[in-house]
Amino acid sequence: MTDLAEVAAVVQPPAPQKRALQTPSQTVGPFYGYALPYAGGPELVPGYHPRAIRFHGTVTDGAGEPILDALLEIWQADESGALSRSRGSLDRDGFTFTGFGRCATTIAGHYTFTTLKPGAAGAAAPYILVTVFARGVTHHLFTRAYFAEDSVLHQSDAVLSSLPADRRDTLICVSEGIVGGAESYRFDIRVQGENETVFLDFDV
């Protein structure tokens, strides 16, 4: 063995680091009430914003009963399709659109956000990303809320166009027209059972 080979045998390059493995999820449980909901969480814009929309619905379980201890988060682009890099989701100033909101369901299983209708970000049709946490949900559920008036864009949307029609409809908000001065969109989430909402697993 030459000296160089000896050196090479001793000075090994560092072994490839084993990829760090995911910390597993656990249910949010029922007792997050003082921790996660916060003042202004459901109001991405104030209700008096001229283009404020109401984004709301009911979360139900496999027996059709309302889930009264769910926590929903939404994350979305602004009206131009841009994702906000602005801080301030937890301490809103009333003017900065951060794109993030959080809302606990009521005892009727209902949630309401006040937000703006998103523009298209990238190739997909406009949508609001909705994340569902609840007692009994061991790992949060992701879904997307699309808008019926964008039906032309839906035809080329990679997710919507891949789904059978009856399941696709679970991802499209019901347009309710102007309610209480704002355009209202209803997005009911059926975690299990008849018309079960399509939930997404992201290939990353």
Next chain:
Amino acid sequence: MTQKTPRPGTGSASQNEITTEIETIEADAAARVVAGGSPELQPRRDYAPYRSSLLRHPTHELVRVDPEEVERVSPAFGHTDVNVLESDLTIQHAGEPIGERMTVSGRVLDGEGRPVRRQLIELWQANAGGRYVHKRDQHPAPLDPNFTGVGRAITGENGEYSFTTIKPGPYPWKNHMNAWRPAHIHFSLFGTAFTQRLITQMYFPGDPLFALDPIYQSIADADARARLVGTYDHSLSVPEFSLGYNWDIVLTGPKSTWMESEEAHD
């Protein structure tokens, strides 16, 4: 032997029945790995020993899709959102909370071992007696007027975080007869992409309730479960003040199994 059909909310099963169900599922998960399958990284969504999951899991397979930009970025949080004092749960009231004062600190990392910087961590927990400040928690253990059990922080440049708190107590719940949760702290985390969003629970080493708890055991793979257990680190203990626990958190994404091909990489 006839299998009883589990029903949610009844809470009538014995611990032995629940433990048998847990062990059956764990054996099934282990057999899949022996047969060449990937270890399960995440809890099962349909996990009957945890009765509340019965009507709250989708019956359709999740639809696998490529993330769009919305899912590839995350909301921005910062010190304008969170006061630095919110990471100390022992100074939120006029007096000191009762219990073992402790710190939990560690780093938030992505799957490549890179720090998740300047992101939001939220935490909540029961008090030393195992009671939450929550109207639906009717466990007859005392509330502590000096403890709410809620904290927040923004991770540092190396993904580091640290909370000062008191060690939470175990508490009973109604999943089955004589059901007790092992002591735990709930954590909520954001990564650099919304796909990395995580809510989970951190446990304490050596808890005798681990084998009995259907929430901890909903992660059927023993190695994956162990990632939720903090380690006692004496170097983090502060003389005459607090005991130190370390817990690092890895945010890769929502994928429920680990692919062999991901192991070798630079």
